[in-house]
Amino acid sequence: MSALSRRRFLKISGAAVGAAAAGTAALRAAGTLPSTGLSAEKGIRTVPTFCDICFWKCGAIATVRDGALWKIEGNPLDPLSNGRLCPRGTGGVGAHYDPDRLRTPLLRKRSRGQEEWVEVTWDEAFEYIAQKMQSIKQRYGPEAVALFSHGIGGNFLKHLLKAYGSPNIAAPSFAQCRGPRDAGFRLTFGEDVSSPERTDIRNARCLVLIGNHLGENMHNTQVQEFADAIGNGASLIVVDPRYSIAAGKASHYLPIKPGTDIALLLAWMHVIVTERLYDRDYVAQHGFGFEQFAASLAPFTPAWAYPETGIEPEVIERTAREMAAHKPATLVHPGRHVTWYGDDAQRSRAIALLNALLGSWGRKGGFYTPVSMDLPPYPYPEYPPSVRGKVDNPGQKYPFAHETITTGIREATLTGQPYPIMGWWVYATNLLHALPNEAETIKAIQNLDLLVVVDVIPSEIAGWADVVLPESVYLERHDDLNVEWFREPFIALRQPVVASPHDQKPNWWIARKMAGHLGLSAYFPWNDIEEYFRYRLKAGGYDYEALKKNGILRGPHQPVYYEEGLAPTFPTPSGKIEFFSPQLQKAGFDPVPVYHRPPAGPPGYYRLLFGRAPVHSFSRTHSNRILSDAMSENEIWVHTQTAQQNGLTNGQYVRLKNQDGVVSNRIRVRVTERIRPECVYMVHGFGHTSRMLKHAFGKGASDAQMVTRYATDPLMGGTAMNVNFVTFAPAEA
Amino acid sequence: MARYGMVIDTARCVGCMDCVVACKTENGIPEGYDRDWIAYDTTGAFPTLHMEIRSERCNHCEDPPCVYCCPCGASHIHERGGVVLVHHDKCSGCKACIAACPYDARFIHPEGYADKCTFCIHRVEQGLEPACVAVCPTHCMHFGDLDDPNSTVSRLLASREQHTLLPEAGTKPQIWYLK
Numbered sequence: 039m040s041a042l043s044r045r046r047f048l049k050i051s052g053a054a055v056g057a058a059a060a061g062t063a064a065l066r067a068a069g070t071l072p073s074t075g076l077s078a079e080k081g082i083r084t085v086p087t088f089c090d091i092c093f094w095k096c097g098a099i100a101t102v103r104d105g106a107l108w109k110i111e112g113n114p115l116d117p118l119s120n121g122r123l124c125p126r127g128t129g130g131v132g133a134h135y136d137p138d139r140l141r142t143p144l145l146r147k148r149s150r151g152q153e154e155w156v157e158v159t160w161d162e163a164f165e166y167i168a169q170k171m172q173s174i175k176q177r178y179g180p181e182a183v184a185l186f187s188h189g190i191g192g193n194f195l196k197h198l199l200k201a202y203g204s205p206n207i208a209a210p211s212f213a214q215c216r217g218p219r220d221a222g223f224r225l226t227f228g229e230d231v232s233s234p235e236r237t238d239i240r241n242a243r244c245l246v247l248i249g250n251h252l253g254e255n256m257h258n259t260q261v262q263e264f265a266d267a268i269g270n271g272a273s274l275i276v277v278d279p280r281y282s283i284a285a286g287k288a289s290h291y292l293p294i295k296p297g298t299d300i301a302l303l304l305a306w307m308h309v310i311v312t313e314r315l316y317d318r319d320y321v322a323q324h325g326f327g328f329e330q331f332a333a334s335l336a337p338f339t340p341a342w343a344y345p346e347t348g349i350e351p352e353v354i355e356r357t358a359r360e361m362a363a364h365k366p367a368t369l370v371h372p373g374r375h376v377t378w379y380g381d382d383a384q385r386s387r388a389i390a391l392l393n394a395l396l397g398s399w400g401r402k403g404g405f406y407t408p409v410s411m412d413l414p415p416y417p418y419p420e421y422p423p424s425v426r427g428k429v430d431n432p433g434q435k436y437p438f439a440h441e442t443i444t445t446g447i448r449e450a451t452l453t454g455q456p457y458p459i460m461g462w463w464v465y466a467t468n469l470l471h472a473l474p475n476e477a478e479t480i481k482a483i484q485n486l487d488l489l490v491v492v493d494v495i496p497s498e499i500a501g502w503a504d505v506v507l508p509e510s511v512y513l514e515r516h517d518d519l520n521v522e523w524f525r526e527p528f529i530a531l532r533q534p535v536v537a538s539p540h541d542q543k544p545n546w547w548i549a550r551k552m553a554g555h556l557g558l559s560a561y562f563p564w565n566d567i568e569e570y571f572r573y574r575l576k577a578g579g580y581d582y583e584a585l586k587k588n589g590i591l592r593g594p595h596q597p598v599y600y601e602e603g604l605a606p607t608f609p610t611p612s613g614k615i616e617f618f619s620p621q622l623q624k625a626g627f628d629p630v631p632v633y634h635r636p637p638a639g640p641p642g643y644y645r646l647l648f649g650r651a652p653v654h655s656f657s658r659t660h661s662n663r664i665l666s667d668a669m670s671e672n673e674i675w676v677h678t679q680t681a682q683q684n685g686l687t688n689g690q691y692v693r694l695k696n697q698d699g700v701v702s703n704r705i706r707v708r709v710t711e712r713i714r715p716e717c718v719y720m721v722h723g724f725g726h727t728s729r730m731l732k733h734a735f736g737k738g739a740s741d742a743q744m745v746t747r748y749a750t751d752p753l754m755g756g757t758a759m760n761v762n763f764v765t766f767a768p769a770e771a
Numbered sequence: 772m773a774r775y776g777m778v779i780d781t782a783r784c785v786g787c788m789d790c791v792v793a794c795k796t797e798n799g800i801p802e803g804y805d806r807d808w809i810a811y812d813t814t815g816a817f818p819t820l821h822m823e824i825r826s827e828r829c830n831h832c833e834d835p836p837c838v839y840c841c842p843c844g845a846s847h848i849h850e851r852g853g854v855v856l857v858h859h860d861k862c863s864g865c866k867a868c869i870a871a872c873p874y875d876a877r878f879i880h881p882e883g884y885a886d887k888c889t890f891c892i893h894r895v896e897q898g899l900e901p902a903c904v905a906v907c908p909t910h911c912m913h914f915g916d917l918d919d920p921n922s923t924v925s926r927l928l929a930s931r932e933q934h935t936l937l938p939e940a941g942t943k944p945q946i947w948y949l950k
Contacts (some may be wrong), residue, residue, distance in 0.1 A: 109796040111906070122908045125789040253785030258908055265783040265909030283785050286822035293818035453772050652787035664795055667802045670789045677817065711817045 079105030083533040086113050086589025088520060090512030091126040091133065092655040093189045093211075094234065095520050098123055098130070099589050100513060100535040107134050107536050109511060115590040117259075117526045124256040125653045125668065130659050132664035134536060138732050139495050139661070140508030141540035150483060150612040151316065153501045153729050160543065160551065163505050168555035170488040170504075171202065174460045180204050181426050183461035183488070184447045190532075191509070192465040193518040194549035195492065200421045201553065201561035205428045206459065208442035210472040213756050219376045219439045221754040222386025225619055227399055228609035231372045232408060236523055238599075239263035239371075244273040244364035248299055248389065250373040256652040257374070268735040273364060275357050277302065279647065280675065280719050281712035284759045290357050296645050296717050296760065297379045297636030303388040304633055305343035306358045308335045310395050315362035316399030323608060325394065327618025327629075334618075334630045346635065365396040367403025375649075379636050380749025380758040383438065387619075388631040394615045400606055406598040409525040410589070413578040416570060419560050432456040437625045438566065443755040444471060451482040461488035465545070466509075468497035471657040471723060471740065474748035474757045492548060495661055496730030508542045512536075515544030518566045519574065519628040527593035531571070531585045532701035546570075593707040627753060639763030640697055644680065646740040646762045657723035657742075660734035671738035673708035675719040681709040684766050691769035694718075696744045698763055703727075704769040705739035718764065773916040774833075775852030775890055776945035777904070778924045778933070779826055783911035786811065786824040790903035797891065797902035804878050806888045807903055823948070826903065828888040828910060829876035830936065830944030831855045837868035837877065843931065845884065852916070853945070854892050859884040873940040890914070917945065 082103050089096045089110070097116020101108045109128050114121035123130075131255075133139075142161035144155035158166075174182050180203025186207050187196060196207050211217075211233075221231040231237075239245060240263035252264045268287055269272065276288035277299065286292045294302060311317050311332045321328055340351035361368045370392050376382050390399075429445025431439050432455065439446075451459040463482075470476045481501050483489055491503040494511045509515070513535045516684025520530040546626040564570040568582075575582040583753055585591050597604040610616050623629040639645055651658075653668040660666055674694065676686055685694065688709040694702040703725045724738030749758040786809045794806050807934065809826035814821050838846045845862035848855055850863045857868075862884035869877045869885065880886040891901035895914075904912040915922035920929075924947075931949040938944070 109793075122906055123789070124908055125787050125792045127791055128796060128906055129792045190797075253787065256787055256908075261785060262908050262910075263786070265785070265911065269780075269783055281817065281820050281822070283822075283824070286820070286824070287782065291818060291820075445857075652785070652789075653792070663802055664792060667795070668791055710813075711815065711820060712813065712822075714817070 048701060087532050087535060088530045089123060089127040089130060090191060091130050091659060094118060094191065094257050096123055096127055097530055098127060102536060104549045107131055108178065113589050115588055117524060117528060119258055124258045126655055126665060127657060129662060130662040132662035134513050136661050140214055140493065140506060142169060142508060144506040146504045150500045156633055163507060164552055164555040167490055167505055171461060171556060174487055176542055178458050178460050181206060181424055181429060182459055184459050184470060185463040186444060186467055187465040188467035190520060191517050191545050194546045195463060195465050198549040198553055201558045203422045203424060204554060205424045206442040206447055206449055210467055211442050212441040213443045213445055214472055215375050217754050218382030218751050218756045219386040221383040223372060223390045225438060225621060226390035226394060226616055232523060234259055236405050236408050237369055237371055238403055238406045239369060240266045241367060242267050242272050242369040243367040243403055246275045246360055246361060246370040247284050248277045248373060250371050251282040251284055253650050254652055255650045273360055279714045279717050292349050292353060293714060295348045298629055300385050300388055300633040301343045301346040302349060304338035305340045305354050307392055307395060308338045309340060309355050309358035310362055311335055316395040317365055319396035326612040326614035326616050331617035331630050353673045359598055361396060366401040368396045368399045369396055369404050377756045377758045378760040380751055380759055381634060382756055383751050383753040384631045391617060400600045402599045403600050406515055406525055407604055409527045409596040409598060410523045411521055411527045411593045413521045413574055415531060416518045416574055424425060429457060429459060431755060436753065439754040445757050446755060448479060448482045451485055460486060462486055464491045464499050466493055468499050468657045470498035471742040475757050476742060484598065496728050498728045503730045507548055510538040510542040510544050514538040516546060525598055529591045531589055566681050607748040643697060643763035643765045646744055646764045647717050647719045647760055648722045649722040654723055660724060660726060661731050666733060672721040673706045675708050675710050675713050677713050677715040678709055679715045686766060693767040693769055694739060694744055694764040695767045696746060696764045698746045700746055701767055702739040702743055702745060773852045774918045775854055776917040776924055778913045778927045778947045778949060780911040780949045781823050781911045784824045784826060785909055786844060789906050789908055790826045793902040793906035801881055809910040811860055825948055827949050829855060830874055830946045831890060833943035833945060834941065840867045840871040849892060854890045857885050873942060882914055885910060
């Protein structure tokens with residue numbers, strides 16, 4: 039290392055920093071930031087709450103100094119954060135001070151997407167929405183209004199939509215993210231991996247990551263345990279076409295050809311089965327259809343997998359034996375964002391089967407069994423039954439979709455089949471960055487009578503709304519209780535730290551008021567949310583005041599491993615781990631995973647891969663001045679050889695052009711050895727086009743814009759997005 | 772007398788920048804400036820690569836050229852722990868220290884003085900760790916008294932392979948990186 043490297047680093051990231059505005063303190067002094075409404079307050083106070091910069095829900099303690107939010111730290115009582123937040127949580131301060139945040143309800147003035155608004159009162163906004171919703175209900179039935187929602191903040195809106203009579207409630211976290219994984223594990227073990235993932239990383243002796251970029255993907259507990267596993271000397275096997283941060287720490291780095299993971303998984307299982315390295319007692323006791331499964335692996339030798347994957351046979355053999363040597367404390371991580379190639383549920387099933395061979399499901403160092411506190415629900419009136427059922431998956435086209443498919447709702451909105459969808463509520467999810475093929479989303483929006491967006495920032499989807507409702511950021515509001523399923527049982531409380539600076543309101547208030555305008559007040563019998571909390575905690579035998587004071591109520595340890603006496607149960611049709619799946623066979627699918635070579639792109643094009651940066655969440659954090667200061671635009675990673683072939687130099691701007699001729703915003707080139715030459719990589723969520731997001735507008739490029747194609751998983755309807763290819767175009771085009 | 776230093780385990784560090792963000796909120800660092808940063812050293816050719824990730828900042832050198840060159844007496848060695856600090860009110864903003872620092876650790880604050888890492892001495896004096904150390908989700912950073920053989924930093928230095936940055940500059944940096 040030399041001073042030159044530091045200067046080089048500054049040169050790269052310095053340009054990204056751009057002309058500086060001032061820090062939060064200076065901004066406050068200059069009067070450009072809103073007052074918190076508590077300016078008469080002196081001294082220091084702290085408030086425990088939980089974070090909302092991502093959905094992980096880490097326990098936090100916010101500090102207020104002289105009435106202004108100062109900093110946020112981890113709550114040591116919280117088993118998710120263990121007293122330490124991730125950079126996004128630490129930078130959550132910037133969400134409160136974000137000058138670009140939504141301030142007041144807005145009603146569309148001109149045609150959709152023009153971003154021209156009239157500021158209205160909350161009552162005017164509710165009245166407008168209520169009229170539209172009543173009219174839709176009369177003409178098309180209540181199911182014609184759908185809700186897209188992400189995170190715990192949406193709970194009361196979900197309750198509102200169910201009370202109104204709609205079952206069409208979906209989150210992109212299923213069909214655009216973890217859905218295939220949960221389908222694959224359900225088919226095998228009968229249960230989801232769930233969230234937070236039930237992965238016992240900290241006790242693993244061998245950790246296998248397949249395209250999972252822990253450390254860049256900053257789910258706090260996972261990353262903390264990842265560092266612990268490294269510190270404990272665990273063996274780490276990383277499979278990725280890109281030399282990720284995790285790859286940099288691996289004992290074995292396997293630079294796989296994109297889209298060939300199933301071939302590698304089959305070859306690994308071939309070695310483990312033929313060399314009889316699997317957990318034979320576990321498989322004999324809990325397995326179903328093992329003989330048929332084992333026989334199916336015969337052709338898939340490491341030599342067969344080599345030309346498919348690019349991984350040498352001896353490396354496949356060595357890593358398979360390494361995994362077996364540490365069983366059952368070998369964790370083949372199921373990943374989270376796994377909508378890649380269209381056979382993702384089958385790949386996830388192969389990962390589940392490899393774990394089954396190693397006996398890691400239910401075992402220490404593998405997958406624990408999550409536990410929860412017993413807290414009764416609030417006794418609301420029953421929801422009206424839906425006559426027509428859900429719209430997203432007509433005829434159970436995707437038989438193993440166990441949650442609602444967002445893109446199925448979009449499809450119904452486009453086609454009117456199986457019945458029309460005329461209204462969308464969108465809560466805290468930027469559908470234009472989350473769903474593939476934004477042109478389809480925009481076309482679907484044209485068919486709507488009503489599009490309501492509730493959010494803290496003016497996202498791209500907000501720009502297309504008829505009504506935009508500004509929500510208080512998490513530091514200014516209560517949300518529903520987090521009764522978590524985790525290794526340790528606990529209940530966590532989100533509560534306001536500071537007041538909202540403008541006319542923003544918490545989601546529980548929005549849902550309750552909206553219910554009043556729709557004649558659904560019976561579903562919100564409590565007057566404010568603390569009345570609801572008190573009722574539920576009392577019903578569960580817990581003390582609300584203690585929860586308020588500490589932010590967390592923890593329960594006693596319960597057994598979470600078979601080793602602790604927990605009885606193995608597998609809620610599959612056979613009651614066992616299904617190595618061979620009669621369910622899949624009956625539905626006309628491969629009963630054991632089968633490898634299909636991924637189609638190549640056009641000549642001169644490179645496969646577009648995308649992932650996360652540790653300082654940003656989705657497309658939600660780029661106007662947060664603290665987090666944007668850490669990373670204000672993304673880069674396109676290009677291998678040295680690819681850069682030479684295309685005449686690209688490090689740091690220059692280019693545009694990307696995809697196979698359908700769609701051209702991106704300009705993006706900086708990062709010439710690197712850290713990626714295979716046939717693919718390129720970028721961080722998701724940048725390239726904002728919402729003019730209201732003044733600070734983030736036009737910085738970097740949007741991967742979502744390049745994802746015009748997607749492959750739909752036939753098992754569960756997930757939309758695979760790593761099937762797009764790009765080439766380079768001049769930045770000044 | 773204590774001699775404060777840091778020991779940073781590069782095997783655990785994932786370069787998430789939590790240290791950078793925590794410094795920013797704790798110390799109110801203006802947008803566009805940082806007292807600490809992440810450096811990546813990548814060597815080799817794909818796929819046979821090696822990468823070291825480091826959280827970097829002022830090395831609080833035992834022989835600090837920034838202090839020796841300061842014409843105003845603003846840059847100084849603090850009585851506690853040998854921490855290198857700047858008296859903001861004495862600093863003229865002449866940038867001699869910026870030129871002298873081999874680590875590019877200093878910048879001119881918009882208010883006109885040279886600024887850099889203080890090892891969060893305001894926290895340390897309250898018995899707390901520096902903000903970057905306290906926040907680190909990977910527990911890769913350690914702060915303590917290098918003169919105390921029983922401190923975590925001393926014990927880590929005794930047990931693991933390590934290096935400092937630019938030892939050839941002869942400034943005796945007080946931050947060590949474990950391999």
